[in-house]
Amino acid sequence: MSFAQILGQESAVTILRNALLGGRLAHAYLFVGPQGVGKHLTALTLAKAMNCQFPPEAGDSCEKCSSCLKVNSSNHADVILLGPEGDYIKIDQVRDLQRRLRYRPLEGGRRACIIDSADRLNDAASNAFLKTLEEPPDETHLFLISSRPHQLLSTIHSRCQWIKFKALSIGHISQILEKAHSLEEEKAHFYASLAGGSAGQALALSNRVDFQKRLNWLRGFTEISRKTTEEIFDTCERMAKEEEEVNHLLELWKIWVRDVMVFKIQVESAGENPGDRLINHDLRAEVAEESKR
Numbered sequence: 001m002s003f004a005q006i007l008g009q010e011s012a013v014t015i016l017r018n019a020l021l022g023g024r025l026a027h028a029y030l031f032v033g034p035q036g037v038g039k040h041l042t043a044l045t046l047a048k049a050m051n052c053q054f055p056p057e058a059g060d061s062c063e064k065c066s067s068c069l070k071v072n073s074s075n076h077a078d079v080i081l082l083g084p085e086g087d088y089i090k091i092d093q094v095r096d097l098q099r100r101l102r103y104r105p106l107e108g109g110r111r112a113c114i115i116d117s118a119d120r121l122n123d124a125a126s127n128a129f130l131k132t133l134e135e136p137p138d139e140t141h142l143f144l145i146s147s148r149p150h151q152l153l154s155t156i157h158s159r160c161q162w163i164k165f166k167a168l169s170i171g172h173i174s175q176i177l178e179k180a181h182s183l184e185e186e187k188a189h190f191y192a193s194l195a196g197g198s199a200g201q202a203l204a205l206s207n208r209v210d211f212q213k214r215l216n217w218l219r220g221f222t223e224i225s226r227k228t229t230e231e232i233f234d235t236c237e238r239m240a241k242e243e244e245e246v247n248h249l250l251e252l253w254k255i256w257v258r259d260v261m262v263f264k265i266q267v268e269s270a271g272e273n274p275g276d277r278l279i280n281h282d283l284r285a286e287v288a289e290e291s292k293r
Contacts, residue, residue, distance in 0.1 A: 008172040033165025036200020047112035083116035118144035119151040167197025193279040
């Protein structure tokens with residue numbers, strides 16, 4: 001993936017590409033922002049651009065040379081990935097990283113070390129890692145990724161250049177789900193609307209919340225007022241048997257009520273079209289009908 005395919009993070013990408021093109025890449029960066037918005041992807045793309053053998057343009061990656069292919073398959077000797085083992089990144093992991101950094105880049109280019117969830121370095125690992133930040137090896141760049149930077153040592157903060165990543169728009173998340181994960185447009189928009197600006201969260205929701213079952217659940221909710229007491233208890237009993245899905249069901253019902261209220265306020269009170277403000281925007285007709293009640 002080239003930089004052009006990273007959506008919604010133009011500011012961060014511009015800063016990093018300009019540094020790469022100008023030969024001014026810092027030895028250590030701290031990528032800060034919500035989970036699932038492209039921090040890891042940007043670090044990997046930069047690692048490829050640093051070592052690409054046939055860049056289509058300066059400061060980008062071709063996705064075809066042996067170096068790019070190795071990064072994509074997590075098989076590049078000079079692109080080191082580090083993340084939590086269990087709950088934390090432990091001191092043994094940091095020491096192993098430091099042993100690897102004693103040697104020059106093995107493939108003759110520049111080395112990239114990507115530390116995911118850097119805020120989960122335990123105390124011993126944090127203190128050990130400081131030595132690497134204070135005396136970074138030549139031709140090595142460290143990319144720390146965190147959604148909770150306040151949990152990192154202040155001494156780590158001060159030794160890194162911060163790059164801020166922002167929450168993604170619903171439109172950008174929809175594009176990512178459609179292009180990279182082949183979701184249909186309506187499904188992509190629905191999951192993107194629920195995701196709070198995180199493409200990662202949207203993808204997780206698409207794997208957990210059944211889109212078709214959503215329609216059945218919403219119909220069940222709108223019909224409750226027309227049911228007898230006995231029928232309502234029967235519905236509750238069926239719901240209780242689906243223990244793992246009850247929370248999803250209640251969340252979808254809350255979203256449905258939210259959409260009905262948005263529609264009522266925008267259309268009936270302000271005379272405006274709610275447009276993309278509806279999360280269930282593929283059910284606009286149903287929302288309009290429900291708002292009358």
